[in-house]
Amino acid sequence: MIDRLEKEVDMLERHLQVLKMVIESEPIGIVKMSNETGYPHHKVRYSLRVLEEENLIEPSSQGAITTERTQEFVDELDDKLDEIVNKLESMKIEEAAEVEN
Template sequence: MIDRMEKEVDMLVRHLRILRIVITSEPIGIVKISNETGYEHHKVRYSLRVLEEESLIEPTSQGATTTDQTSGFVEELDTKTSGISEQLDGMRLENTDESVQ
């Protein structure tokens, strides 16, 4: 279960890193993103597809660009990740409390 969670977090980090590159370098294509990140083309392509499905980017003939929804997502990201981090910290504390008893 933990391995699966770790893989999901790694994938999310990749998606967000690619989104950050699109934001700063739009329009940008798969090859350039791959060169900048070191991610394989198929992983970049998958992340771009996920970001497109979330309406955070859109494909153009020049490469991926942001959408009207991107800035709102970025603004909410810190709040949401802080909440998730607190939940994970709570899990850690629960494990500590249980092991003490």
């Protein structure tokens, strides 16, 4: 169960790193992103597809570029991540176990 969560977090980290590269270097292609991040081409391609499905990037003839929605997503990202961290913190069992002892 936790292994699956870790894999999801790793994938989210990759998606966000790819998005950051697009924001900083648009237009940017798969080969350059793969070379700079060390991620294999197929993983970069998958992240780009996910980001495109979320309307955060779009393809161009020179490479991936941001969309009108990108800045709004970035502006909300920290708050959303904080909410997730708080939820995970509240799930810790060791704190509950200490109270019972």
